[in-house]
Amino acid sequence: xxxxxxxxxxxxxxxxxxxxxxxxxxxxxxxxxxxxxxxxxxxxxxxxxxxxxxxxxxxxxxxxxxxxxxxxxxxxxxxxxxxxxxxxxxxxxxxxxxxxxxxxxxxxxxxxxxxxxxxxxxxxxxxxxxxxxxxxxxxxxxxxxxxxxxxxxxxxxxxxxxxxxxxxxxxxxxxxxxxxxxxxxxxxxxxxxxxxxxxxxxxxxxxxxxxxxxxxxxxxxxxxxxxxxxxxxxxxxxxxxxxxxxxxxx
Amino acid sequence: xxxxxxxxxxxxxxxxxxxxxxxxxxxxxxxxxxxxxxxxxxxxxxxxxxxxxxxxxxxxxxxxxxxxxxxxxxxxxxxxxxxxxxxxxxxxxxxxxxxxxxxxxxxxxxxxxxxxxxxxxxxxxxxxxxxxxxxxxxxxxxxxxxxxxxxxxxxxxxxxxxxxxxxxxxxxxxxxxxxxxxxxxxxxxxxxxxxxxxxxxxxxxxxxxxxxxxxxxxxxxxxxxxxxxxxxxxxxxxxxxxxxxxxxxxxxxxxxxxxxxxxxxxxxxxxxxxxxxxxxxx
Amino acid sequence: xxxxxxxxxxxxxxxxxxxxxxxxxxxxxxxxxxxxxxxxxxxxxxxxxxxxxxxxxxxxxxxxxxxxxxxxxxxxxxxxxxxxxxxxxxxxxxxxxxxxxxxxxxxxxxxxxxxxxxxxxxxxxxxxxxxxxxxxxxxxxxxxxxxxxxxxxxxxxxxxxxxxxxxxxxxxxxxxxxxxxxxxxxxxxxxxxxxxxxxxxxxxxxxxxxxxxxxx
Numbered sequence: 001x002x003x004x005x006x007x008x009x010x011x012x013x014x015x016x017x018x019x020x021x022x023x024x025x026x027x028x029x030x031x032x033x034x035x036x037x038x039x040x041x042x043x044x045x046x047x048x049x050x051x052x053x054x055x056x057x058x059x060x061x062x063x064x065x066x067x068x069x070x071x072x073x074x075x076x077x078x079x080x081x082x083x084x085x086x087x088x089x090x091x092x093x094x095x096x097x098x099x100x101x102x103x104x105x106x107x108x109x110x111x112x113x114x115x116x117x118x119x120x121x122x123x124x125x126x127x128x129x130x131x132x133x134x135x136x137x138x139x140x141x142x143x144x145x146x147x148x149x150x151x152x153x154x155x156x157x158x159x160x161x162x163x164x165x166x167x168x169x170x171x172x173x174x175x176x177x178x179x180x181x182x183x184x185x186x187x188x189x190x191x192x193x194x195x196x197x198x199x200x201x202x203x204x205x206x207x208x209x210x211x212x213x214x215x216x217x218x219x220x221x222x223x224x225x226x227x228x229x230x231x232x233x234x235x236x237x238x239x240x241x242x243x244x245x246x247x248x249x250x
Numbered sequence: 251x252x253x254x255x256x257x258x259x260x261x262x263x264x265x266x267x268x269x270x271x272x273x274x275x276x277x278x279x280x281x282x283x284x285x286x287x288x289x290x291x292x293x294x295x296x297x298x299x300x301x302x303x304x305x306x307x308x309x310x311x312x313x314x315x316x317x318x319x320x321x322x323x324x325x326x327x328x329x330x331x332x333x334x335x336x337x338x339x340x341x342x343x344x345x346x347x348x349x350x351x352x353x354x355x356x357x358x359x360x361x362x363x364x365x366x367x368x369x370x371x372x373x374x375x376x377x378x379x380x381x382x383x384x385x386x387x388x389x390x391x392x393x394x395x396x397x398x399x400x401x402x403x404x405x406x407x408x409x410x411x412x413x414x415x416x417x418x419x420x421x422x423x424x425x426x427x428x429x430x431x432x433x434x435x436x437x438x439x440x441x442x443x444x445x446x447x448x449x450x451x452x453x454x455x456x457x458x459x460x461x462x463x464x465x466x467x468x469x470x471x472x473x474x475x476x477x478x479x480x481x482x483x484x485x486x487x488x489x490x491x492x493x494x495x496x497x498x499x500x501x502x503x504x505x506x507x508x509x510x511x512x513x514x515x516x517x518x519x520x521x522x523x524x525x526x527x528x529x530x531x532x
Numbered sequence: 533x534x535x536x537x538x539x540x541x542x543x544x545x546x547x548x549x550x551x552x553x554x555x556x557x558x559x560x561x562x563x564x565x566x567x568x569x570x571x572x573x574x575x576x577x578x579x580x581x582x583x584x585x586x587x588x589x590x591x592x593x594x595x596x597x598x599x600x601x602x603x604x605x606x607x608x609x610x611x612x613x614x615x616x617x618x619x620x621x622x623x624x625x626x627x628x629x630x631x632x633x634x635x636x637x638x639x640x641x642x643x644x645x646x647x648x649x650x651x652x653x654x655x656x657x658x659x660x661x662x663x664x665x666x667x668x669x670x671x672x673x674x675x676x677x678x679x680x681x682x683x684x685x686x687x688x689x690x691x692x693x694x695x696x697x698x699x700x701x702x703x704x705x706x707x708x709x710x711x712x713x714x715x716x717x718x719x720x721x722x723x724x725x726x727x728x729x730x731x732x733x734x735x736x737x738x739x740x741x742x743x744x745x746x747x748x
Contacts, residue, residue: 004634008643015644019651023266023658031606037648039610041347042589043617044645045582047637048346051626053378053579056397073573077580084587090537093743097541098548099577100742102570104731105552106385106438114437114467115724119717122465142702144464144709153464156714157721164722181718186674188715190681191707192457195474197660197682198689199320199453201501202475204273204657205494206319207650212277262662269661283691286701315649346582347649350628350641357629378582382574389568394575442556460708461717476689499692501657506683508665513679516669 001218013214013222016207017230027237029230123157126150156184252522254515265508272504276496285495290463291480293470294448295331297421303336305420306413308445310435311355313427314347317452321425323478323491324450325355328423331485333363338409339371340419342395344383344430349376353399367400369408375399380430381438388416388443416443425450425472432459436467450477542737549735590614681707 018033058074061067079095082088130137130147138146162174163181170178215223251259298307309328313321332339341356343349356373365371374395377383386394391413392405404410412418422445424435432449440447446469449459453474462468472481475498478491552570555563596607621637624630628638670676687693688704733739 004639008639012643012647016647016651019648019655022655024263031603032609033648034652035606035610036613036644037652038589039613040617040640040645040648042586043614043621044641045346046586046614046618047621047626048349048376049378049579049582049586050622052376053576053582055626056401057377057576057579061396069569070573070576073576076573077577080577080580080584083584093537093541094544095577096742097544099574099581100734101545101548102552102574103381104545104734105549105555106381106571108553108728108731109556110437110441111724111728114441115433115720116728118465118467119461119721123717141706141710144706144713149706149710152710153714153717156711157718160715160718161722164718182674183677184711184715186677187681187707188457188712190678190683191685191704191712193678193682194685194689195453195457197502197505197664197686198474198476198498200657200660201273201498201505202320202453202494203316203650203654204269204501205277205475205497206322206490207647207654208273208277208497209319209490209494210647210650212274258666262666265662265665266658269658273657283695285691286694288705315646316653318646318650319654347645350638351646353628354642357632361632377575378578379571379575380578382571382578386568386571386575389564389571393568393572457708457712458716458720460713461720464709464713464717495691499690502686502690503692505661505664506686508661509668509679509683512665512668513670 006219009214009219010222010226013211014226014230016211017223017226021230021234024234025238027234029233029237123154127154155180160184252519254518254522258512258515258519268504268508269501272500273497276500277494280493280496282492283496283499285476285479285483285492287480287484288477290471290473291477292484294328294423294450294472295470295481295484297446297448297469298328298331298335298337301335301337301420305337306340306418307332307337308340308342308416308419308422309356310342310344310422310424311348311352312344312424312431313452314345315351317427318351319494320452320475320478321427321450322351322355323475323489324425324472324481325352326359326489327478327481327485327487327491328425328450329356329359330363330487331481333360333365333370334485337420339365340374340409340413341371342374343376344380344434345427346376346378349399352376368402372404372407372409373399374404381434384416384435384438388439391415416445419445421446421448423448423450426455427452428455431455432462432468436462440467448472541743542740546735546737549731553735 015033015036018029021027022030058070062070062074076095076098079091081092082095083092126145126147127150130150137148139148140146141148143149159177159181161181162177163185168174211223213219215221301307309325309332311321311325329339339356339360341352343352353373353375356371357367360367360371367373375398377394379386383394391410395404398404398407416422416439422435422439424432424447426432426449432447432451435447439445447467448470449462449468450472451459451474453476456471456473456477459468459471463471472478475491475494479495482488482492552567555567594611596604617637617640620640624635624637626637627635628641629635634642668679668682670679684700685704685707687697688700688702694701730739734742
């Protein structure tokens with residue numbers, strides 16, 4: 001096993017265990033790991049941004065391939081940085097206006113097409129085929145594309161939309177629709193909670209799988225040794241803290 | 251304090267210890283229960299199976315190390331399947347922190363399957379802008395990525411032969427952990443450039459993608475570690491995802507038991523208070 | 533001067549917004565060429581926006597160290613880690629691998645950044661369990677419905693649940709594909725309508741918060 005892999009296994013295990021100590025109590029080991037995390041993440045982002053944006057997107061095409069039209073976005077980008085110069089802040093507004101204008105313009109027709117028209121079309125189309133004289137009505141709950149499920153889907157969509165329509169008072173038939181909407185919403189939130197639990201547990205399973213791999217003899221069992229060191233460190237730290245909370249009496 | 255009240259106020263570190271054990275023990279002593287395949291995962295698998303050899307498959311690894319346990323196994327399974335099926339693979343990412351990870355997984359699996367960089371696969375890397383990158387690729391792939399991650403020019407690469415933009419890609423799968431993911435690929439990509447789109451995602455965002463699945467805007471969805479496990483079973487090569495399923499089972503049941511217990515204690519406290527209240531009035 | 537500070541940005545937003553909204557419906561090669569060019573520009577400008585975001589973080593912690601506020605030692609660690617990563621990254625020209633071998637920059641990424649970020653999010657598993665135990669109570673009928681749906685889905689999505697109660701898998705699929713899909717569809721339509729309305733307000737200058745504060 002190469003030295004860098006061995007060192008890497010020990011460092012990764014140590015940092016993982018330091019973060020796990022937060023489960024006992026907020027302590028210096030956790031704070032150290034937390035600040036390392038932020039520092040390294042920001043450092044990585046800076047290096048990648050510099051390499052991709054400055055070198056590969058601007059410098060190389062402009063200087064090595066002679067694409068000088070890129071001076072325009074470069075100028076707009078520089079205008080954005082004027083935000084930090086108090087007297088020149090207004091110049092950055094031009095840059096933001098450009099970005100926001102283009103972004104909004106690009107988004108509007110695409111969002112309308114994808115998330116409004118297509119979604120409404122898919123809610124209504126199964127019903128249209130039912131009305132057009134199709135003799136069989138499929139009752140299967142197991143098949144999401146069955147006619148029964150299409151009706152349930154329509155009821156769900158309409159009732160939830162009614163629930164979120166706060167401009168009219170929820171009385172009478174509107175209240176019936178809104179209450180139905182709440183029922184559908186609760187089921188959907190329950191499903192979302194179930195999936196969130198699944199996701200979080202998966203993250204923990206992933207980290208523990210790594211720790212178990214690093215408990216192997218070929219790495220020198222860092223998981224076991226460092227777990228012992230961390231526990232001892234935590235115990236010493238909590239013992240050192242306690243005498244300071246006792247008041248001294250004169 | 252009654253027993254129920256004491257139990258509800260229990261030190262949370264005991265619950266942490268319970269969850270820790272429920273996760274660790276099944277990982278050390280797995281049982282290996284059978285995993286049922288869901289239609290949405292099968293749809294992605296069957297579509298890749300149906301593509302002719304040499305078709306272009308684009309895998310966008312839109313996640314960061316925080317979502318690695320769920321989405322990395324999906325990436326491994328999809329890449330193994332695509333390479334075994336002799337598809338031309340284009341890899342990329344829209345998430346900056348995930349770039350190193352994306353590069354590592356594509357290079358490693360390609361080497362494992364005996365594939366050559368530039369001829370069978372290419373990793374384009376990351377570019378800022380999210381939706382702008384997708385539109386740019388849809389207009390002209392070589393303008394969006396003039397070089398690949400290793401700084402070799404993309405124009406002239408054998409793997410990109412006949413590919414001018416996203417319209418020439420047979421299948422795009424986005425493995426997403428949040429915003430700038432599957433929805434972005436649809437809205438700014440498939441809506442105009444009409445390629446087939448599939449998705450893989452974390453458990454947190456999976457329920458929100460079902461409307462797109464139902465309308466056919468995405469042809470399949472691999473949800474979380476469970477989805478990755480199903481895909482591993484389908485390609486006949488079990489890996490980390492299947493190994494984690496037993497721990498997943500036990501932790502879920504632990505949470506169910508905790509929630510039921512919490513409600514049992516809560517209801518008993520409520521009943522006792524109601525009885526006390528009635529006793530006071532009589 | 534007032535024109536430059538106030539009206540010009542609004543005019544730019546109006547013109548660019550209308551031009552690019554209309555571009556979607558114009559298949560002429562010139563319009564497509566404009567789209568290609570401007571989206572390329574957006575990538576470059578997006579990179580500058582990243583620089584902006586990162587600079588503010590730099591600033592906050594620099595102030596903390598300078599003022600020697602409590603906990604400034606940790607800010608020093610943060611700075612050292614940041615500068616160290618930048619130095620190694622620039623030395624290795626931003627490459628994690630070179631000819632198949634891992635660089636020092638790749639080492640920092642694989643053995644420090646990935647485990648740190650992974651574990652930060654992994655500990656959430658413990659907190660969700662503790663929160664579920666403390667507060668997931670069926671106080672009302674609606675909460676009871678939420679609870680039951682959550683339990684069915686948690687059971688139906690794991691092999692053990694499908695083994696013990698096979699129908700939980702089928703019910704889970706139905707909940708996800710029909711009930712959940714209908715709710716999410718309604719939310720998606722509602723949110724998209726809101727987003728389109730906001731975009732239109734921005735383009736027509738009704739909504740100006742994006743321009744930020746500062747002197748007019």
